[in-house]
Amino acid sequence: MAEHSNWLYRWLDERVDLQGLEKFLRHKTVPYHRHSIWYYVGGMTLYLFVVQVITGILLLLYYKPTAESAYESVQYIMTEVPFGWLVRSIHSYAANLFIGCVFVHMFSVFIMKAYRKPREFTWISGALLLFLAMGFGFSGYLLPWNQLAYLATNVGTSFATMVPVVGPWILEFLRGGKEVTGATLTRFFGFHVAVLPGLTTALLAVHLLFVQRQGMSVPIVIEDEISSKKADRRELPFIPNFLFRDMLGWTLALGLIILLATLFPWEVGDKADILKPAPAHIRPEWYFVFMYQTLKYVPKVVGVFGFAIAGMVWVLLPFFDRKSNRGISNKLYTAIGIIVVAYMIIMTAVAYLAPGE
């Protein structure tokens, strides 16, 4: 054990049991096998969330959430505030990278069937966090109050009317009125900086608590190899081995984000104007595109309800995949996962490559 001559260490240890914490951290390990690389994506997502919290708080110092001054305040941040362009561009790029990591994390967990018994709650909390992440993206997109954001919010919120009975009520709740106005902006600001961060923090705590309590899931194929003595069970100490690898990834990610922010500062666009028509080939943020594109091929009702049901099934997935729960490799579910990913990629690609279709 490290030297405990430090008076501060001793003072704290007598009160909050630092030695206990140290012992716990030194004994924490992460399974080490050929698919271990996917374990880093969760940590990366967490890191990007922290980046969003810090840059988001910084943006709050100058951002003004009203229709009259939102656009101007973002312009002010981009042009007048020292390093304002950097802070906002990091927030925008890290947001996209964050959503990307959430998707990669989720599908890697899916393919490795890490949701199987006993980790159902980890999966459910994670799936709900995905929806919150998309909520962050959707609400944050409106805040600069530019033309594209205004139109995207009009389209996005209009889907609420499809919900039977309470649809119109949900629409008004989201918009703060019948139309997208300054009231919507103020509301979305509230969601983006108070409601969603609160919910996300609580759910994230639950998610991480489960991960901590149960440890990392080892894929079924690796478990099989270990039980048939084809491979040894190997563990990597969390501190310092795993954490240092994590931190290396975080540093690289920060470097990439700063590179993008410096070379291509995030645009402000044109100020929202309700009298301007929508430009051709308008589309939402890339992570909504697969749904947006689908609605070009199927009736709106089918599309909206299809995605709503698919979303619910996705959340409750661990309860459908009985085979994986018994520790048996389930090829069908692997195939489903690959089909879902392929569908999302193809739909997104079509939207970008053939915007007129």
Add this chain to the structure above:
Amino acid sequence: MLEIDIYPLEMRLEKVSRRNAINILLGSGIAALGAGTIYPIIRYIIPPAESGSGTSSVSAAKVGELKPNEGKIFKFGDKPAILVLKAGGDPSSAASYVAFTAVCTHLGCTVQYRADIKNIWCACHNGHYDLNGMVISGPPPTPLTAYTVAIKGEEIFVSSAKA
């Protein structure tokens, strides 16, 4: 210094072990990253100087707006200021007016003109100033900063320039 010189070269090189060298590189790398993160944040949180915040002259009131023995609080840049038409003064003569910052020198409350006692009064801690801005009674430590009054046409202009 002498101490180091007595070691042969090989021994001195050994003092910087590989572990030490890596620790130094890693440590300075982390320090540089930390500095590179903190510096923009500190620069960012200090608001940029606003252009045109050093207001020098504003239109405080119209001629005839104030009656003799009456005061008006108006906006001078980002702060309140007070314009007083002295009792018995001619509303069309700049000399009948006085103007001061309306921020009490004690704790920053906004002062007001008291027609009944003909002086400028701060309600917070009962500070009194005369119509030259001087402290008559109460806790204010220094006089109110005086502004210059000028009349151009129908407008009464107050400026921070020295009279």
